[in-house]
Each structure stands twice: as structure tokens, then as C-alpha cells.
Amino acid sequence: MARLANLRSSITRRHLAALAAGATVVLLVVLAAPTPEAHKMITSKYNYNDHVFPILRDRCARCHYQGGPTPMSLTTYQDALPWAESMREQLVGEKMPPWYADTTGPTVKGGHMLTTRELDIIVTWAAGGTPLGDLNAKLPAVPPPAPWKAGPPDLQVKMPEAHNVPVGTQEEDVNLTIPTGVSEQKWIKAVDLQPGDTSMVRDAVIGIENGPVLAAWVPGHDAIASPSGTAFKLPANAKLTLKIHYKKSWQDEQNAKSDQSIVGLYFTDAPLSGKSIESVEVKGPDTPSTTEAVSFTGALKSGARVLAVRPSFDQAYREATIDAVLPNGRRATLLKLRAPQPLWYRRYWLNEPIELPAGTKLEVKAMPAPLDEFGPPPTQKRYPLQVALDYVSP
Amino acid sequence: MNLKQAALPMVLATALLGAQLPGAPTHVHAAQQDLPPLSYVCPMPADAEVLETKPGRCPICGMDLIAVRIDSAWSCPNHAAVIRDQAGQCPIDKRELVPVVVAKHWSCADKPTEYLGDPGKCADGSERKLVTELRAHGDHNPRHGGSFFMAEDKWHHLEGTYPSAGLFRAFFYDNFTKPLSPKEFSGSVVLDDNGKDGASFPLTAARNGQTLEAQIKGLPSDVTKDKPVKMAAKIKFDAKTAEQRFDFTFTEFSKEPPATPAANTTRNAAPQTAKPATATAAAAPVSAPAAAPAATAAAAAPPPAAAPAPTPPPTEAIPAGLSQTATAATMSRTDAELLASNLPSSAPELLKLLEQRTQEVHQAIQDGQFGYVYIPTMLSKDIALAIGDHVDQLPEARRVQASAAVRRLVLASWELDLYGDLGNKEKITDAYNSFSTAFADIKAAYGASR
Numbered sequence: 001m002a003r004l005a006n007l008r009s010s011i012t013r014r015h016l017a018a019l020a021a022g023a024t025v026v027l028l029v030v031l032a033a034p035t036p037e038a039h040k041m042i043t044s045k046y047n048y049n050d051h052v053f054p055i056l057r058d059r060c061a062r063c064h065y066q067g068g069p070t071p072m073s074l075t076t077y078q079d080a081l082p083w084a085e086s087m088r089e090q091l092v093g094e095k096m097p098p099w100y101a102d103t104t105g106p107t108v109k110g111g112h113m114l115t116t117r118e119l120d121i122i123v124t125w126a127a128g129g130t131p132l133g134d135l136n137a138k139l140p141a142v143p144p145p146a147p148w149k150a151g152p153p154d155l156q157v158k159m160p161e162a163h164n165v166p167v168g169t170q171e172e173d174v175n176l177t178i179p180t181g182v183s184e185q186k187w188i189k190a191v192d193l194q195p196g197d198t199s200m201v202r203d204a205v206i207g208i209e210n211g212p213v214l215a216a217w218v219p220g221h222d223a224i225a226s227p228s229g230t231a232f233k234l235p236a237n238a239k240l241t242l243k244i245h246y247k248k249s250w251q252d253e254q255n256a257k258s259d260q261s262i263v264g265l266y267f268t269d270a271p272l273s274g275k276s277i278e279s280v281e282v283k284g285p286d287t288p289s290t291t292e293a294v295s296f297t298g299a300l301k302s303g304a305r306v307l308a309v310r311p312s313f314d315q316a317y318r319e320a321t322i323d324a325v326l327p328n329g330r331r332a333t334l335l336k337l338r339a340p341q342p343l344w345y346r347r348y349w350l351n352e353p354i355e356l357p358a359g360t361k362l363e364v365k366a367m368p369a370p371l372d373e374f375g376p377p378p379t380q381k382r383y384p385l386q387v388a389l390d391y392v393s394p
Numbered sequence: 395m396n397l398k399q400a401a402l403p404m405v406l407a408t409a410l411l412g413a414q415l416p417g418a419p420t421h422v423h424a425a426q427q428d429l430p431p432l433s434y435v436c437p438m439p440a441d442a443e444v445l446e447t448k449p450g451r452c453p454i455c456g457m458d459l460i461a462v463r464i465d466s467a468w469s470c471p472n473h474a475a476v477i478r479d480q481a482g483q484c485p486i487d488k489r490e491l492v493p494v495v496v497a498k499h500w501s502c503a504d505k506p507t508e509y510l511g512d513p514g515k516c517a518d519g520s521e522r523k524l525v526t527e528l529r530a531h532g533d534h535n536p537r538h539g540g541s542f543f544m545a546e547d548k549w550h551h552l553e554g555t556y557p558s559a560g561l562f563r564a565f566f567y568d569n570f571t572k573p574l575s576p577k578e579f580s581g582s583v584v585l586d587d588n589g590k591d592g593a594s595f596p597l598t599a600a601r602n603g604q605t606l607e608a609q610i611k612g613l614p615s616d617v618t619k620d621k622p623v624k625m626a627a628k629i630k631f632d633a634k635t636a637e638q639r640f641d642f643t644f645t646e647f648s649k650e651p652p653a654t655p656a657a658n659t660t661r662n663a664a665p666q667t668a669k670p671a672t673a674t675a676a677a678a679p680v681s682a683p684a685a686a687p688a689a690t691a692a693a694a695a696p697p698p699a700a701a702p703a704p705t706p707p708p709t710e711a712i713p714a715g716l717s718q719t720a721t722a723a724t725m726s727r728t729d730a731e732l733l734a735s736n737l738p739s740s741a742p743e744l745l746k747l748l749e750q751r752t753q754e755v756h757q758a759i760q761d762g763q764f765g766y767v768y769i770p771t772m773l774s775k776d777i778a779l780a781i782g783d784h785v786d787q788l789p790e791a792r793r794v795q796a797s798a799a800v801r802r803l804v805l806a807s808w809e810l811d812l813y814g815d816l817g818n819k820e821k822i823t824d825a826y827n828s829f830s831t832a833f834a835d836i837k838a839a840y841g842a843s844r
Contacts, residue, residue: 071486072475082474082528083473083475086472086473086474086475088808092809092812094805102798103794103798104795116779116782116797116800116801116804117782119801119804120804123808127808170485250476250485250486253485
């Protein structure tokens with residue numbers, strides 16, 4: 001995969017120049033010339049202003065905006081240019097956007113993928129001289145996304161006090177237990193998080209103390225509601241658990257930063273069944289990074305109507321499949337993933353919940369991604385290799 | 395010592411050399427004595443081979459040269475926007491930083507696009523802001539008529555030649571195609587034995603100390619297209635990184651290109667290279683004299699004193715017209731791009747065209763023309779994207795699989811495009827397997843009766 005910014009890339013038969021202003025003219029001249037075939041100053045037929053910017057704005061700017069949760073904005077040419085080759089590497093390696101549901105598997109709710117053509121446009125631009133386009137064009141500023149995308153939550157639970165990440169500390173995990181202050185039982189259909197400092201809240205796992213995981217939150221999170229008639233039970237006077245992963249931008253390493261995030265809860269009516277969404281986890285082997293295929297299994301002790309799947313990965317994988325093998329031998333795929341990464345742990349809500357009887361065996365197969373010469377990055381192993389199912393009992 | 399670190403003084407030395415060229419202006423004031431010397435470069439980063447010692451116009455684009463100070467720095471291997479002054483860990487993914495060459499300038503908030511060669515005060519009294527940008531390099535032209543590949547660290551480059559029967563010679567370069575001494579490198583040459591590794595021969599320093607060589611026993615006295623010689627060089631660049639493999643296929647003996655007369659453009663020694671003249675020749679790891687000076691100012695680059703001369707014009711004629719039946723061995727990039735812009739409009743015709751291109755990719759890989767692979771692969775992905783536009787014509791049950799296959803082919807094409815530059819047969823083969831599987835799935839989806 002490609003790696004370095006185009007400024008230093010040596011894939012340079014297509015990077016030979018970035019003559020933005022003269023690109024079109026040069027291309028025409030070169031194309032018109034019969035022989036010899038002179039090198040192309042710019043080989044990308046796509047430029048930032050006309051082709052790349054609209055894609056980045058629509059597909060990537062929920063995170064990659066100025067002041068956003070990512071270390072880089074991509075919403076201006078100046079911002080995007082140094083990251084062009086990284087974009088190519090991330091896109092070709094299918095690491096970004098961080099949505100790994102394979103379209104050939106069961107469909108899931110939400111998602112923010114690039115179309116294949118959009119992907120090709122960005123990679124072509126990144127590999128082909130990163131032309132700007134019209135030098136005089138003024139692109140509109142891309143505003144940060146509005147807070148609480150699903151609308152104002154029914155209850156906002158704020159961290160009791162701000163957490164400081166001091167100078168010199170770049171990354172930190174914080175585990176909190178926060179009273180909700182709700183004295184009666186409630187039912188939760190969706191959960192979101194509003195970071196106090198967007199630039200360093202990298203991800204968060206929100207749960208009910210001694211209860212289910214409510215949300216695996218990552219920047220750009222959509223607070224997708226649980227299927228109609230299902231909800232998480234929030235007992236009276238319950239406490240929330242909040243595990244926040246702070247990671248400062250590389251430019252903020254020597255700055256002290258402070259965060260006081262807010263958990264937003266969206267309530268719904270009590271399900272007719274009176275049953276809460278529960279979770280069951282199937283743990284994978286805890287082994288060092290490998291390049292060999294990994295498989296592990298688990299069994300459902302009771303019947304379950306599976307609503308969502310929460311896979312977490314200990315390293316980068318090329319692909320993963322989570323199958324249910326019913327007692328009668330019938331096999332049903334719950335989720336297929338392409339290029340799942342150890343970061344970006346999230347829940348995939350199934351478009352069509354699936355009923356599994358007791359005794360159903362879960363089979364997880366994952367094929368690791370090939371390592372590059374640098375090996376696995378030291379930051380990779382944040383989560384265990386496991387698959388959690390969110391279900392309601394029949 | 396880490397070899398990457400070892401290369402740094404050379405970069406600095408070349409930058410400093412530039413300041414000592416006759417006629418170089420004395421811009422070094424007392425306050426800037428610690429700064430690298432002023433250089434003048436083209437505004438567009440990819441025109442990095444232009445490095446002048448005085449103001450003027452960019453000989454490539456005609457724009458005014460800008461003043462910068464060339465320096466060395468450290469950057470993340472996978473996040474090149476991160477530039478640090480010292481070695482250490484990447485703050486994003488904790489990988490070890492790699493050495494890079496940067497251009498420094500200063501700017502003021504009121505004129506952010508103006509390049510100022512010195513620190514100091516802006517008009518409003520504020521301090522000028524230091525801007526550090528990576529310098530482009532961009533020359534994969536073989537210098538000795540061999541095949542040119544890039545190591546995975548993007549810093550080291552390797553040219554393998556086969557000048558005579560049984561002799562493999564490896565030349566090493568940095569990321570500015572400046573020759574590197576191989577004295578801290580080690581490795582071996584492994585002969586291809588029907589696709590597997592055969593006999594191994596150690597690479598040892600040549601008498602002049604500038605190359606590594608292997609004397610390979612048992613090879614025929616001649617080499618031809620029909621009877622190529624295949625081998626892999628396994629190189630260890632330093633103690634920390636793994637041995638890297640570079641696969642070579644020689645179809646004739648490598649010939650040293652003749653020297654080219656110097657021209658009158660003044661250059662420093664750092665980005666000291668001529669641009670490749672033809673994409674095909676520049677990219678293809680052919681063992682004949684490969685690249686010609688472009689018909690641009692780049693051709694005027696004089697051979698630096700310490701470096702070999704630029705390569706002469708290609709001996710192969712470039713096909714002038716559009717040929718849909720062009721083969722991997724003859725299709726030029728312009729042919730491929732013209733074909734891509736004149737694609738047929740029906741799915742069956744596109745599928746037929748894609749099948750031809752897929753065969754060309756396969757053939758190029760079989761022939762060991764790794765640097766050439768990108769031409770049919772780039773064309774293939776354009777054809778596949780066009781086929782993807784016909785997905786609505788398929789039965790609904792087949793559409794998801796068909797679209798996913800097109801995506802996989804596009805991704806695999808971009809992988810092949812990169813791995814071709816690395817010259818690593820294993821990676822190329824992996825990517826090709828993905829490519830061919832994706833093609834088979836596209837064919838199954840679109841080729842089956844509706």
C-alpha cells in the first residue's frame with residue numbers, strides 16, 4: 001500500500017509535478033504529441049476543487065473538519081495536500097472510512113462508505129499530482145457537524161468534572177461511573193456522546209453499571225435507535241459507566257487539554273415484552289499479532305433474537321465472518337467485515353434481526369491483514385479479539 | 395549506526411555543497427548562520443529536481459522560483475504530514491520516524507502564500523511562522539541500464555543490473571536518487587527455480603566499494619527474451635528492519651548508458667536528477683537503456699559530478715496510434731489513456747476488453763515487468779468502473795456481488811500499481827490474486843445469462 005505524502009512519494013511517474021494551473025494545457029499538449037511520449041506533468045484527470053472536495057465534504061467531513069476529532073482536516077486544499085498519500089494508503093487498504101461492514105454480507109443500519117468511483121477519484125488525485133483545479137475558485141467553508149445529530153437527547157449526563165490530560169501525555173484511558181440521577185426506571189433506545197474537547201476524545205464505551213453496553217462511540221457516531229419494540233432497561237438510580245479513550249492530536253502533545261463530555265440518552269416506551277436488550281460475548285484467543293487465520297467459537301445457552309453485532313479486533317484483519325450454526329446444522333451469516341481495524345470498535349445494528357435457538361454455535365473466522373515491513377503499530381492492541389451479540393430473549 | 399541516520403549527513407552535505415558553488419550568493423547573515431543555505435526551487439513541489447542557488451524562473455513551469463532552506467528532518471512512515479526535527483516515535487501510530495528531506499521557509503499571516511527565506515518579523519511586528527514542507531523526489535530512472543525499485547521505507551532505492559553472464563550488480567540510492575555507499579548493506583542473490591527460490595549467492599562489495607555484486611554460477615552465457623534470467627536480491631538495509639526482496643527478470647545484458655552533455659542550468663547536488671522522459675520507459679524495470687531526457691528543461695540537467703549520467707533515449711519505438719489490441723509489451727501509457735477515454739458502451743464489450751487487459755497484467759507479471767504492470771492495471775480499473783455503471787442491467791440478486799467485485803478489482807489495481815514500484819514479487823502476486831479473483835467474479839456476474 002501507498003504510504004508517504006505525495007510530496008515525498010517516489011511513485012513519481014505520476015507524481016512528477018503538481019502544476020495545477022497549467023495542468024489541462026500540459027495534458028492536452030502531451031496527449032496530442034504523437035512521439036516520443038513525454039512524461040505527464042499531472043496524470044490525474046480529477047482535481048481538488050471540482051472532484052475531490054465534494055467527496056471529502058460529503059463523506060469525510062463529519063470527522064475531518066478543522067478543529068475536529070481527527071489530526072487532519074481535509075476540507076481545504078492546503079489541509080488535504082500533505083495527507084494525500086496517506087489518504088491513498090488508507091483508502092486502498094480499506095482502513096478508512098472506518099466502517100467495515102461488507103456489503104456482500106447481511107445488511108446493517110447506517111454506515112458511511114465511499115462509492116467505488118469516489119474512492120477511485122480520490123486515489124487517482126492523490127497518486128496523480130494532486131492538482132488543485134481553478135486557482136481562483138473559492139470553496140465554501142465546511143462547518144463542523146451540529147451537536148446531537150439525532151436531536152436533543154431526553155437526558156444529558158455530564159461527566160462530574162473535567163478530566164485533564166497533561167502536557168507530555170498524548171494518550172490516556174479514563175474509566176468513570178456516573179450517576180444518572182434518574183429515580184425511576186427508563187428505557188433507552190439510543191445513546192450519543194458530545195465530547196467536551198472534540199479534538200482528543202478518540203472513542204468511548206458507554207454502558208449501564210452491571211448492565212449492557214449502550215454504545216460503542218466513535219467520532220462521527222450515528223445514534224441509531226434500537227429496533228422498534230426493543231430497548232435497554234435503565235433501572236431506577238442506575239449509574240452509567242463511561243470508558244473514554246483520549247488521544248491528543250500530534251500537534252497538541254505538548255499542550256494540556258481538558259474534557260468534560262456529556263452522554264446523551266434517548267428514551268422510548270417500555271417494550272411489550274418487558275425484556276431489556278442483553279449482550280453475550282464470544283472471546284477470541286489472546287495471542288500476539290499473527291498472520292495466520294484465526295477462528296474461534298461460542299455457544300448460545302438460550303434462544304436469542306439477535307439485533308446487533310459488536311466485533312472488536314486486536315489487530316488489523318483482511319476480512320472476518322461471524323456465522324451462526326443452528327442445532328439443525330443450518331448456517332446463517334450474522335455479519336461480514338472487510339479490513340476491520342483494531343481501532344474503531346463499534347456496534348453494527350442488523351437491518352433484519354435474526355432468531356437463533358438455544359444451542360446455536362457461533363463461528364468467527366478472521367484472516368489477518370499482511371504486515372508491512374514496520375510490523376504491527378504499537379498502538380494497535382486496544383481491544384480484545386471478541387464478538388458481542390446484542391439480543392433480546394424470545 | 396542506523397543506515398537511515400547514516401544517509402543524513404550526505405543530504406546535509408549536498409545541501410551545503412550547493413552553497414559553495416561558484417557564483418552562489420552569500421545570503422548567510424550572522425543571524426542565520428545556523429540555518430541551511432538558501433536555495434531557490436520551483437513553486438510546485440513535484441518539480442523538486444530544480445534546485446537553484448539564485449532567484450529566477452522555474453525552467454519547467456516558468457513561475458518565479460521561491461526561496462527555501464533545504465534541511466533534513468524526520469517523519470512518520472505512514473503519515474508524512476508529521477515532520478519532526480529529531481528521530482523518535484510517530485505521535486500518531488508510534489512507528490519509528492524515518493529521515494526525510496524538507497524545505498523550510500517562513501511566512502506571515504497577512505501573506506500566507508509568500509515564501510520568505512529567513513526568520514524575522516512580519517509587517518505587523520509578529521514573528522514570521524516557520525513552515526516545513528517535505529521535498530519531493532521523483533526519479534526512478536535506472537542509472538546503469540538496470541531495473542530500479544524502491545524499498546518499503548521509501549528512502550532506499552535499488553537498481554539491479556546484469557551486465558554479463560553470471561554477474562549481478564546492485565546500485566543503491568537515497569530518495570533523491572543520489573548514490574549511497576552499500577558498505578553497511580548486506581544480502582544475497584537467489585536464483586529463480588521454477589517459481590521457487592533456488593541457489594543462493596552472497597552479495598559482496600565490489601572493488602570500487604560503490605556496489606554490491608554476486609558472482610552467480612551455472613547461468614547460461616547469453617540471455618534473451620525467450621530465455622530470461624530470473625533472480626531475487628534479498629537486501630538487509632540495517633539491523634532493525636527485515637530483509638527485503640526485490641525480484642528481477644533480465645531479458646538482455648544491462649548496458650551502461652552513454653553520458654549526456656551537461657547543460658547550463660545551475661543545480662545543487664541534492665535533487666540532482668533528470669525527470670523520466672517516457673512513463674513507460676521510466677517505470678518499466680527493463681534491462682535496456684530505459685529513460686530519455688524529457689523534452690523539457692529537465693533534460694537540461696547536467697550529470698552531477700558524483701553521479702552517473704542521465705540515460706539516453708529509448709531504443710524502442712512508442713506506438714503512435716491507438717491500438718485496442720496492444721499487448722503488455724507494447725502498450726504505452728498514452729495508448730492506455732486513449733483507450734480509457736474511448737471505452738465501449740456495452741457491458742459485454744467492456745467485459746471482453748477487461749479480459750484482454752487482465753491477460754496483459756498476468757503476462758507482465760509473468761515476464762517480471764513489474765514496473766510496467768501499472769499500465770494495464772490502471773486501464774483495467776477504468777474498464778471495471780465502466781462495467782460497474784451497468785449494474786442496474788443485472789438481476790437484483792447479482793448486483794451486490796457484482797459491485798463488490800468491481801470494488802475489489804479497483805483496490806487490487808491500485809495495490810498492483812504500488813507493488814510494481816516496490817519490485818516485490820510476493821506482494822505483486824498477492825495483489826494479482828485479488829485482482830484475478832475479482833475479475834472472475836465480475837465475469838461471472840456480467841457474463842452469465844441474464
